[in-house]
Amino acid sequence: MHRLPVLAALILLAGPALACALPPSIVLTLPTGYYMAAAAATVALTAWLARHGAPAGLAPRVLWTARWTPPLMLTSYLSLLGLIGLLFLGFAGARDPMHNLLTLIVWTGIWVALPLASMLLGNLWQGLNPWTGIVRLTRQMLGRQGGIGLARLGHWPAVAGLLAFGWFMLVSLSPDDPLVLARVITVYLLVIYILAVLEGEDWLARGEFLTVYLTALSRLAPIWREGGRRLIGLPGAQIPGLPPLTRSEIAFLTLILAILTFDGLMETFFWLALIGENPLEFTGRSAVRGVNSAGLLAAWALTAATILGAARWGAHLGRVPVPAGAVLLSFLAIAAGYHAAHYLLTLLTAGQYTLSALNDPFFRGDALLGLEPFYVSMGFLTDPATMRLIWNLQFALILGAHLLALVLAQRLTPAGTAPRAHLPMTILMVLYTVLGLWLLSTARGL
Amino acid sequence: MTHLPRRCVLAGLAAGSALALSPARFAMAQSAAPIKLGFQLHRTGIGASYGRWYERTAQAALTRVNAAGGINGRPVEIVFEDDGTDPKRGAEVVDKLVSQHGCDLIFGPLFSHVVIGSAPRAGELKVPYLVCSEGYHVASGMLNRWTLQPGITDVRAQVSSMAPWVTSTLGKKVTMVFPDYAFGHDHRDFFTAAVEAQGGQIVAKIAVPPTETSFTRYFPQIPADTDVLYHVMVGPAVLTFVKELGEFYGSGARPQIFGFIDSLEAVDLAGPGLEFLEGTHFWEGHCRVKQADAPAWEGEYRAAVGVDDNGASVSDAKDVATYAHMFSVWETLSVIKQGMEAAGYQSTADRQKFVEAVEAMTGFDAGLDHVQGTKTFNGKTHQVFGQQFISKVEGGKLIRVHATAIEDGLYPDAVDYTTQSF
Numbered sequence: 001m002h003r004l005p006v007l008a009a010l011i012l013l014a015g016p017a018l019a020c021a022l023p024p025s026i027v028l029t030l031p032t033g034y035y036m037a038a039a040a041a042t043v044a045l046t047a048w049l050a051r052h053g054a055p056a057g058l059a060p061r062v063l064w065t066a067r068w069t070p071p072l073m074l075t076s077y078l079s080l081l082g083l084i085g086l087l088f089l090g091f092a093g094a095r096d097p098m099h100n101l102l103t104l105i106v107w108t109g110i111w112v113a114l115p116l117a118s119m120l121l122g123n124l125w126q127g128l129n130p131w132t133g134i135v136r137l138t139r140q141m142l143g144r145q146g147g148i149g150l151a152r153l154g155h156w157p158a159v160a161g162l163l164a165f166g167w168f169m170l171v172s173l174s175p176d177d178p179l180v181l182a183r184v185i186t187v188y189l190l191v192i193y194i195l196a197v198l199e200g201e202d203w204l205a206r207g208e209f210l211t212v213y214l215t216a217l218s219r220l221a222p223i224w225r226e227g228g229r230r231l232i233g234l235p236g237a238q239i240p241g242l243p244p245l246t247r248s249e250i251a252f253l254t255l256i257l258a259i260l261t262f263d264g265l266m267e268t269f270f271w272l273a274l275i276g277e278n279p280l281e282f283t284g285r286s287a288v289r290g291v292n293s294a295g296l297l298a299a300w301a302l303t304a305a306t307i308l309g310a311a312r313w314g315a316h317l318g319r320v321p322v323p324a325g326a327v328l329l330s331f332l333a334i335a336a337g338y339h340a341a342h343y344l345l346t347l348l349t350a351g352q353y354t355l356s357a358l359n360d361p362f363f364r365g366d367a368l369l370g371l372e373p374f375y376v377s378m379g380f381l382t383d384p385a386t387m388r389l390i391w392n393l394q395f396a397l398i399l400g401a402h403l404l405a406l407v408l409a410q411r412l413t414p415a416g417t418a419p420r421a422h423l424p425m426t427i428l429m430v431l432y433t434v435l436g437l438w439l440l441s442t443a444r445g446l
Numbered sequence: 447m448t449h450l451p452r453r454c455v456l457a458g459l460a461a462g463s464a465l466a467l468s469p470a471r472f473a474m475a476q477s478a479a480p481i482k483l484g485f486q487l488h489r490t491g492i493g494a495s496y497g498r499w500y501e502r503t504a505q506a507a508l509t510r511v512n513a514a515g516g517i518n519g520r521p522v523e524i525v526f527e528d529d530g531t532d533p534k535r536g537a538e539v540v541d542k543l544v545s546q547h548g549c550d551l552i553f554g555p556l557f558s559h560v561v562i563g564s565a566p567r568a569g570e571l572k573v574p575y576l577v578c579s580e581g582y583h584v585a586s587g588m589l590n591r592w593t594l595q596p597g598i599t600d601v602r603a604q605v606s607s608m609a610p611w612v613t614s615t616l617g618k619k620v621t622m623v624f625p626d627y628a629f630g631h632d633h634r635d636f637f638t639a640a641v642e643a644q645g646g647q648i649v650a651k652i653a654v655p656p657t658e659t660s661f662t663r664y665f666p667q668i669p670a671d672t673d674v675l676y677h678v679m680v681g682p683a684v685l686t687f688v689k690e691l692g693e694f695y696g697s698g699a700r701p702q703i704f705g706f707i708d709s710l711e712a713v714d715l716a717g718p719g720l721e722f723l724e725g726t727h728f729w730e731g732h733c734r735v736k737q738a739d740a741p742a743w744e745g746e747y748r749a750a751v752g753v754d755d756n757g758a759s760v761s762d763a764k765d766v767a768t769y770a771h772m773f774s775v776w777e778t779l780s781v782i783k784q785g786m787e788a789a790g791y792q793s794t795a796d797r798q799k800f801v802e803a804v805e806a807m808t809g810f811d812a813g814l815d816h817v818q819g820t821k822t823f824n825g826k827t828h829q830v831f832g833q834q835f836i837s838k839v840e841g842g843k844l845i846r847v848h849a850t851a852i853e854d855g856l857y858p859d860a861v862d863y864t865t866q867s868f
Contacts, residue, residue, distance in 0.1 A: 028685060
């Protein structure tokens with residue numbers, strides 16, 4: 001370990017399993033330290049300006065009142081059929097993960113493109129959820145009503161699911177392997193199906209991690225639905241209307257933040273040096289499963305401790321009983337911003353393989369999307385102008401997300417609370433901003 | 447993403463393209479079943495940027511082999527399995543390719559630790575394992591009779607063969623800057639010995655910790671009387687290394703500079719920030735820029751793998767290939783074809799015959815089968831030796847100024863695998 005993170009300089013490429021190793025980094029040669037300082041100062045200054053309370057913003061407007069809503073059961077069946085088709089490809093298709101649509105759709109579609117789309121367009125998962133239709137049908141056929149009491153567990157089943165997912169994505173040996181992925185998804189699909197049949201499809205919104213996460217991200221979207229009405233508002237406008245987070249929801253939110261953070265951290269020179277790995281000759285996942293499992297849990301513990309600590313300290317300073325679960329809603333914005341910035345390059349690199357495989361799923365020369373066959377291109381990763389643009393976009397996403405989180409935190413605190421009550425959360429947001437930018441720009445070993 | 451004429455790209459993209467070809471073409475074979483080759487691919491992990499080009503080269507080579515009638519009259523298929531550039535997964539991939547997919551043999555891995563982790567399993571399963579790794583681990587004797595490296599010269603020979611030209615042309619007092627781990631140590635040790643054999647001298651050895659991302663404090667350690675600065679830095683901070691080295695010397699006098707292209711493989715040297723490299727020299731295993739005197743097959747090979755005259759993808763001039771290494775995949779498939787045909791290979795029962803057939807080879811002539819050049823093959827050490835190139839950066843392009851003789855890189859045998867049992 002050689003120097004403080006803030007001073008270390010810089011490369012980017014994030015990405016879960018499908019990250020592509022990079023040529024030497026352009027971003028390491030950019031003055032990213034100045035960017036971090038400027039972002040930290042902006043967040044701090046915004047907090048100071050808004051110390052007496054953030055402006056309420058514009059009231060949401062009704063865009064239109066829909067006379068027709070999509071038949072969610074039908075889209076759910078179609079989604080399930082599509083998933084079964086992908087699973088078939090996982091079991092029987094190309095062994096190369098970059099030529100297998102199951103791997104590509106899961107890691108670039110469901111885990112990257114869908115969350116991004118949900119942040120912009122609202123709760124798309126509601127229509128895509130592959131369980132709702134079949135669960136309802138099964139319950140009707142079985143004449144089953146009521147549940148088995150899973151609801152009492154709150155969001156804890158989703159927390160368990162998310163932890164298992166995080167470990168699978170970040171630590172397990174071969175999350176990209178189409179066969180491994182097909183097996184894992186099949187098991188998960190069946191387990192959730194059985195539980196939801198026993199408890200009812202409404203339980204999915206509490207017990208299934210992807211449903212919980214995508215629904216939460218969609219709360220930030222500038223357009224959303226209430227009944228038959230389509231509303232438009234500022235990003236995050238729905239957040240202040242939400243009930244405070246429960247204990248299990250807090251666990252879920254801190255875990256997702258920890259997973260996103262650790263996904264970035266575990267590839268940095270900083271972490272690799274810490275665990276005694278040579279970043280230029282990374283041994284491979286098999287050598288670091290134990291330490292990275294511990295690292296993931298430690299990241300969760302640290303994230304939860306700092307966020308809850310800051311919330312409690314703020315309540316203490318303000319001498320008002322602010323429920324931590326209310327203020328913590330603001331961290332949804334940070335999760336969303338980091339998700340978008342962190343996986344941007346995955347979308348731009350592995351996304352090309354997805355496009356190519358969608359266009360020609362069996363590699364026979366088909367052009368289902370009407371595209372001529374093309375070579376996947378990574379030249380932009382070595383182009384200074386493009387990489388500067390991408391870095392600036394990531395910078396804007398991280399900074400914007402933290403400013404939004406800050407404003408939301410102010411809005412979620414009862415009016416009239418002393419300004420000093422915001423100090424701990426402000427400090428945390430400043431640190432989080434710097435951490436997010438550092439993770440995107442520091443030297444990475446794989 | 448530039449769109450390409452479909453036919454041209456299909457040649458490079460079609461997976462299992464053998465199946466697309468007419469069965470009639472292969473009717474002469476005793477068995478019409480395809481020959482299945484397993485490819486151990488660094489698709490993810492630290493080797494992924496190499497893996498992408500290795501796969502592309504393998505697909506192009508496969509298309510060519512099938513278009514020419516396959517192997518022993520049978521179509522050829524490649525099963526690509528990702529090893530995550532991880533030795534443990536590598537061994538599992540060897541297992542899978544043999545047990546699940548029934549591959550006749552395995553080829554393709556580059557990273558040394560994966561090769562070293564996988565080769566024992568190949569030995570246990572008694573399956574030919576042809577690596578494209580350039581590591582000295584094959585010829586050093588640390589692997590086994592089933593492991594061969596017939597497609598690329600090993601690093602010991604590459605490095606040693608640079609010494610005669612460097613000492614006679616650039617200067618005799620050399621300072622080496624290298625990353626402080628096995629890769630850098632190989633360069634340090636092999637080059638030191640070779641330079642001293644030429645009457646030269648290593649005046650300083652500057653080992654840089656692998657976690658370093660700024661290098662300014664190392665440059666003052668370069669002795670003032672250095673004639674040649676030899677660098678082999680790799681990793682994400684290489685651009686920073688070049689930038690800081692440029693700032694250190696400014697526009698004033700500097701020693702001659704010689705590097706290994708491994709540092710900047712897949713990077714456009716004409717790009718901004720690399721101006722300092724103008725006039726410096728690099729080792730290249732295969733010249734990235736098509737040289738003025740390039741033979742006809744060089745153009746055919748480039749067209750097949752979709753690489754332009756500057757060594758970049760035909761669809762993206764910024765997307766520079768791992769050109770100095772990826773020919774090894776192409777040439778290894780050529781050796782597989784020659785070996786299987788020499789052995790009269792029919793089924794997995796003939797795997798041993800295949801290894802013996804390759805061991806009996808003594809060399810390869812330059813041509814479309816061996817695009818990088820003429821080679822000598824040492825059946826005892828399972829290692830091939832070819833000429834190496836030294837290129838100078840002129841106007842942002844690598845122009846060849848020297849081609850070594852194969853003999854420049856030869857060294858005494860450390861092993862005779864042919865005396866080992868199968």
